[in-house]
Amino acid sequence: xxxxxxxxxxxxxxxxxxxxxxxxxxxxxxxxxxxxxxxxxxxxxxxxxxxxxxxxxxxxxxxxxxxxxxxxxxxxxxxxxxxxxxxxxxxxxxxxxxxxxxxxxxxxxxxxxxxxxxxxxxxxxxxxxxxxxxxxxxxxxxxxxxxxxxxxxxxxxxxxxxxxxxxxxxxxxxxxxxxxxxxxxxxxxxxxxxxxxxxxxxxxxxxxxxxxxxxxxxxxxxxxxxxxxxxxxxxxxxxxxxxxxxxxxxxxxxxxxxxxxxxxxxxxxxxxxxxxxxxxxxxxxxxxxxxxxxxxxxxxxxxxxxxxxxxxxxxxxxxxxxxxxxxxxxxxxxxxxxxxxxxxx
Amino acid sequence: xxxxxxxxxxxxxxxxxxxxxxxxxxxxxxxxxxxxxxxxxxxxxxxxxxxxxxxxxxxxxxxxxxxxxxxxxxxxxxxxxxxxxxxxxxxxxxxxxxxxxxxxxxxxxxxxxxxxxxxxxxxxxxxxxxxxxxxxxxxxxxxxxxxxxxxxxxxxxxxxxxxxxxxxxxxxxxxxxxxxxxxxxxxxxxxxxxxxxxxxxxxxxxxxxxxxxxxxxxxxxxxxxxxxxxxxxxxxxxxxxxxxxxxxxxxxxxxxxxxxxxxxxxxxxxxxxxxxxx
Numbered sequence: 001x002x003x004x005x006x007x008x009x010x011x012x013x014x015x016x017x018x019x020x021x022x023x024x025x026x027x028x029x030x031x032x033x034x035x036x037x038x039x040x041x042x043x044x045x046x047x048x049x050x051x052x053x054x055x056x057x058x059x060x061x062x063x064x065x066x067x068x069x070x071x072x073x074x075x076x077x078x079x080x081x082x083x084x085x086x087x088x089x090x091x092x093x094x095x096x097x098x099x100x101x102x103x104x105x106x107x108x109x110x111x112x113x114x115x116x117x118x119x120x121x122x123x124x125x126x127x128x129x130x131x132x133x134x135x136x137x138x139x140x141x142x143x144x145x146x147x148x149x150x151x152x153x154x155x156x157x158x159x160x161x162x163x164x165x166x167x168x169x170x171x172x173x174x175x176x177x178x179x180x181x182x183x184x185x186x187x188x189x190x191x192x193x194x195x196x197x198x199x200x201x202x203x204x205x206x207x208x209x210x211x212x213x214x215x216x217x218x219x220x221x222x223x224x225x226x227x228x229x230x231x232x233x234x235x236x237x238x239x240x241x242x243x244x245x246x247x248x249x250x251x252x253x254x255x256x257x258x259x260x261x262x263x264x265x266x267x268x269x270x271x272x273x274x275x276x277x278x279x280x281x282x283x284x285x286x287x288x289x290x291x292x293x294x295x296x297x298x299x300x301x302x303x304x305x306x307x308x309x310x311x312x313x314x315x316x317x318x319x320x321x322x323x324x325x326x327x328x329x330x331x332x333x334x335x336x337x338x339x340x341x342x343x344x345x
Numbered sequence: 346x347x348x349x350x351x352x353x354x355x356x357x358x359x360x361x362x363x364x365x366x367x368x369x370x371x372x373x374x375x376x377x378x379x380x381x382x383x384x385x386x387x388x389x390x391x392x393x394x395x396x397x398x399x400x401x402x403x404x405x406x407x408x409x410x411x412x413x414x415x416x417x418x419x420x421x422x423x424x425x426x427x428x429x430x431x432x433x434x435x436x437x438x439x440x441x442x443x444x445x446x447x448x449x450x451x452x453x454x455x456x457x458x459x460x461x462x463x464x465x466x467x468x469x470x471x472x473x474x475x476x477x478x479x480x481x482x483x484x485x486x487x488x489x490x491x492x493x494x495x496x497x498x499x500x501x502x503x504x505x506x507x508x509x510x511x512x513x514x515x516x517x518x519x520x521x522x523x524x525x526x527x528x529x530x531x532x533x534x535x536x537x538x539x540x541x542x543x544x545x546x547x548x549x550x551x552x553x554x555x556x557x558x559x560x561x562x563x564x565x566x567x568x569x570x571x572x573x574x575x576x577x578x579x580x581x582x583x584x585x586x587x588x589x590x591x592x593x594x595x596x597x598x599x600x601x602x603x604x605x606x607x608x609x610x611x612x613x614x615x616x617x618x619x620x621x622x623x
Contacts, residue, residue, distance in 0.1 A: 051518050086538075101525040
């Protein structure tokens with residue numbers, strides 16, 4: 001099942017949750033919608049599910065207009081952030097719900113429903129919890145039951161809203177890996193929303209980065225990390241050093257200090273320079289594009305994180321390997337191994 | 346060590362609060378009720394039976410319990426709808442309507458009775474059009490029914506409201522996305538979650554209606570055997586100085602009420618247990 005979204009606009013009062021979003025999701029893909037809170041990612045997901053309606057724009061499943069159908073007819077499995085399990089039903093009945101409410105003409109007999117629920121509980125590896133109630137489960141178990149319930153209706157599309165948001169770090173990591181292998185197994189077109197970049201990069205085939213109701217970049221996890229399309233993406237994904245610079249007369253300046261960096265092809269004016277923390281290489285004073293004084297050093301396993309006051313006025317944090325010990329008070333040269341400059345931000 | 350641990354509770358003050366609870370319940374509720382039973386013992390079992398089985402007593406009990414139950418059922422349905430509208434929708438005047446629900450709690454029941462009587466009397470605003478349709482409300486059992494609905498409605502609304510507020514809209518969205526129709530969502534998801542609260546609301550509205558006196562006597566007409574409620578019969582017996590008769594009817598009311606409320610309580614407990622709390 002492919003999903004095509006065209007020029008979607010959704011406003012809540014004067015706040016534009018979605019401001020002209022275009023997106024094409026391929027069949028069998030596992031796509032992440034990544035962005036800070038308020039970026040419109042959950043709104044987009046809810047519109048695809050039929051739980052919200054856009055002010056304008058189109059949503060098509062396999063080329064067919066989906067907005068003509070309500071949530072009930074769309075056959076979309078939706079996993080809610082807080083699971084939304086039916087607390088008065090056992091785990092078994094929760095999973096069976098979608099099968100029991102089918103129209104009488106297509107409803108399966110009791111034995112088939114039981115077999116199917118058993119199969120789904122096996123799939124999420126929780127068949128031993130069938131008789132429990134949701135309040136007796138841990139967060140990770142509830143999440144998996146919510147997923148099994150959504151899969152019971154054999155959805156054409158699976159949508160997950162912050163699937164691991166409410167779980168502790170360890171369970172979250174386990175479930176990430178599990179979700180990826182599950183997707184590999186069932187291979188249904190899936191979209192999940194997250195604000196956690198690590199989660200998006202680790203789980204998804206493709207990542208859609210959103211901010212303020214707009215899509216900033218669509219690409220593979222490598223693409224969005226290695227070649228961010230906009231200043232926002234560079235700042236949001238991975239830990240970056242951001243420096244306000246001025247491009248004028250073929251020279252890049254930090255404050256009033258010219259940097260020894262090539263300015264070929266850059267638009268003159270106020271710009272922003274982005275460098276990954278670990279891409280700042282430390283050298284002797286006078287070498288490299290920047291110069292600065294070490295303020296603090298903290299050691300994090302294989303790296304040392306140093307706070308450095310650059311001559312030019314800014315203070316940055318870098319991650320340097322431990323082979324050359326840094327000490328507070330040292331003056332060093334810094335050379336960005338890789339960097340990007342975005343104009344006008 | 347273990348002795349000290351056993352003596353110290355995490356929540357101190359059990360002895361004090363338990364003592365106060367028992368004393369207070371005894372003084373306020375149990376001793377007056379015991380007095381009631383003692384007074385009724387002045388009657389021989391035969392006399393007791395005669396009072397109970399007299400036509401007038403039976404009719405009064407039937408009117409009281411029958412109409413109270415009917416009114417509680419109406420309140421259950423209408424109260425649920427009101428709760429739904431107040432909780433699930435945002436509309437101008439919502440807070441005002443929410444406050445209006447409490448009026449029957451606070452209004453002196455006699456005032457309510459007089460107001461309802463004026464409204465439903467043959468020349469009243471509502472009574473006149475109803476009379477044109479051949480329906481007489483004031484001074485008939487229908488009037489008692491109306492008064493009992495009036496005083497019972499807040500009990501259903503105020504018991505169910507917080508529980509419905511607790512049910513996340515996501516639950517309904519989940520049911521919908523799993524293919525449930527609106528009706529299936531209400532029957533299979535919402536009502537079962539509300540069941541314990543609905544039963545409590547029903548029991549409270551019923552209990553209140555059974556015990557209601559002030560508003561009913563104004564609108565009832567108080568015809569013996571037709572529109573005479575049991576509490577009124579008790580007052581009549583008292584005014585005739587037939588105290589033992591009065592207590593006999595009171596004891597019967599007490600026992601029947603207790604049995605019904607106990608049964609509803611069991612039912613409610615059963616519904617609650619289907620939603621185990623960790």
